[in-house]
Amino acid sequence: MPRYNLEYPKGDRNTVNRYKHQAVYSLTTIHTIINTSPVLHVSFQPSPSDPFPVILPMIGQMGSFSRPSASISDTLECYLHGYVSSRIMNLAREEEASSTAGLPVCIAAAKVDGLVLTLTPNSHNYNYRSAVLFGYATLVTSVEEKLWAMQLITNSVVPGRWPETRVPPNAGEMASTQIVRVRIDSGSAKVREGVPNDEKGDLADAGVTGRVWTGVVPLYEQFGAPVPGPYNEVAEVPEHVRSYVQEVNAASKEYAEVAARKDAPVKKAEAGDEEQ
Amino acid sequence: MPRYNLEYPKGDRNTVNRYKHQAVYSLTTIHTIINTSPVLHVSFQPSPSDPFPVILPMIGQMGSFSRPSASISDTLECYLHGYVSSRIMNLAREEEASSTAGLPVCIAAAKVDGLVLTLTPNSHNYNYRSAVLFGYATLVTSVEEKLWAMQLITNSVVPGRWPETRVPPNAGEMASTQIVRVRIDSGSAKVREGVPNDEKGDLADAGVTGRVWTGVVPLYEQFGAPVPGPYNEVAEVPEHVRSYVQEVNAASKEYAEVAARKDAPVKKAEAGDEEQ
Numbered sequence: 021m022p023r024y025n026l027e028y029p030k031g032d033r034n035t036v037n038r039y040k041h042q043a044v045y046s047l048t049t050i051h052t053i054i055n056t057s058p059v060l061h062v063s064f065q066p067s068p069s070d071p072f073p074v075i076l077p078m079i080g081q082m083g084s085f086s087r088p089s090a091s092i093s094d095t096l097e098c099y100l101h102g103y104v105s106s107r108i109m110n111l112a113r114e115e116e117a118s119s120t121a122g123l124p125v126c127i128a129a130a131k132v133d134g135l136v137l138t139l140t141p142n143s144h145n146y147n148y149r150s151a152v153l154f155g156y157a158t159l160v161t162s163v164e165e166k167l168w169a170m171q172l173i174t175n176s177v178v179p180g181r182w183p184e185t186r187v188p189p190n191a192g193e194m195a196s197t198q199i200v201r202v203r204i205d206s207g208s209a210k211v212r213e214g215v216p217n218d219e220k221g222d223l224a225d226a227g228v229t230g231r232v233w234t235g236v237v238p239l240y241e242q243f244g245a246p247v248p249g250p251y252n253e254v255a256e257v258p259e260h261v262r263s264y265v266q267e268v269n270a271a272s273k274e275y276a277e278v279a280a281r282k283d284a285p286v287k288k289a290e291a292g293d294e295e296q
Numbered sequence: 297m298p299r300y301n302l303e304y305p306k307g308d309r310n311t312v313n314r315y316k317h318q319a320v321y322s323l324t325t326i327h328t329i330i331n332t333s334p335v336l337h338v339s340f341q342p343s344p345s346d347p348f349p350v351i352l353p354m355i356g357q358m359g360s361f362s363r364p365s366a367s368i369s370d371t372l373e374c375y376l377h378g379y380v381s382s383r384i385m386n387l388a389r390e391e392e393a394s395s396t397a398g399l400p401v402c403i404a405a406a407k408v409d410g411l412v413l414t415l416t417p418n419s420h421n422y423n424y425r426s427a428v429l430f431g432y433a434t435l436v437t438s439v440e441e442k443l444w445a446m447q448l449i450t451n452s453v454v455p456g457r458w459p460e461t462r463v464p465p466n467a468g469e470m471a472s473t474q475i476v477r478v479r480i481d482s483g484s485a486k487v488r489e490g491v492p493n494d495e496k497g498d499l500a501d502a503g504v505t506g507r508v509w510t511g512v513v514p515l516y517e518q519f520g521a522p523v524p525g526p527y528n529e530v531a532e533v534p535e536h537v538r539s540y541v542q543e544v545n546a547a548s549k550e551y552a553e554v555a556a557r558k559d560a561p562v563k564k565a566e567a568g569d570e571e572q
Contacts, residue, residue: 152350185416
């Protein structure tokens, strides 16, 4: 357990202005959402003259190269591996060359944990967990840090995968792999869990409550049985894959099922902050 | 079936430059990914002086108010319902007042359909579907269009849900609900499905193939059994919920299981375009 439950300070950029009762600034919560999302959405401005920001789906993990023993609750960097475009890599390189802080990026992740079906369309909701981080992206140039980050990211796909494959990467693989490190400036999360909420007027209307089914439909990701590929020669699915599949399946289902039965979030009165 | 398989024209902004063999410009593919994603990530530039773009998780659907019978393969608008922040709404309103085309936004969705575990960390991959759209956002001000879009979005959560709830929305609900319409400028998608791919050198190394398990772990979303809420008075889970849960569960699992067994994508030789 960390000594302190650190939070990102609330600033203009990361403060949640709507449904404040669902806002979370805890590093542990935010980093956990990021680290358990198989895909992150990363946004940046391609050029000052382009009005459109770009969003790329990327794989990433929070970690600390300088303090590898740091926990999820500590201040960490976000390491990104781009499998979609090299534009972000080029931009990060240009930014670095001009000795600025790096390319400003926004990183987002969201999971839906259940459909919250209520009496009226307006009170419908999801149980969900979402996180957003703002930070400055630069290219990782040190070989040691790149290798460490490749290992971090491979082991995020399946824990313990790295040593079970052909490693270390050869010179060509090292040269063609690019890793971006994002120094985090601020972040926030929003979490909704629990049973439906409805307005008093509808709850008091027997014609409505007698006709409309209300409840939560839990939603969670599941792994199917591993499917050996055409050139696989290893008879047994290895333990690191089997145990991960079982653990994640159980934990994902458990989270959504528990969230579906919790008390609804308590709303604090705020102008324009009705839950929906 | 549509008469033509329309595609978004390739321009500077939406052309996929990496893993081109996985790029798709078909409206059907792109719109289907968007419409089957429970959450979209929407990015925009909060102000010209802010270096950071912002990403918001939002609920959205492609549709056409002027041609409600339009199919998923037609040119459509994207309707967004914001449950996170009203910043995008204010910005869209300001843009509209200044009679520009609207607020430039990027909309993204991504699904992971399986973990592709290969001989080396570099050749690891996901089976996945991702889509991105660029467009101009404006606020929906007409009552008819807003009501139509609210219905479109509610029925995207569970088809047929709208008429099974207390409708129409009352005056307060109509006033507090804001819908953004995005006129699409361009878009693209990337889809990877199939068994693992590895490099010839590793495939020829019996020390590697004899030790490393290769294959795909399918990944898909599943709904749990619907959980009635504390003030529910309807004994049976209604048919529109039950049948949707069954259909989506079967289709999601089927897609990932089939994708895990397809031939690996054929790579066209491209500089810097190795699959990984």
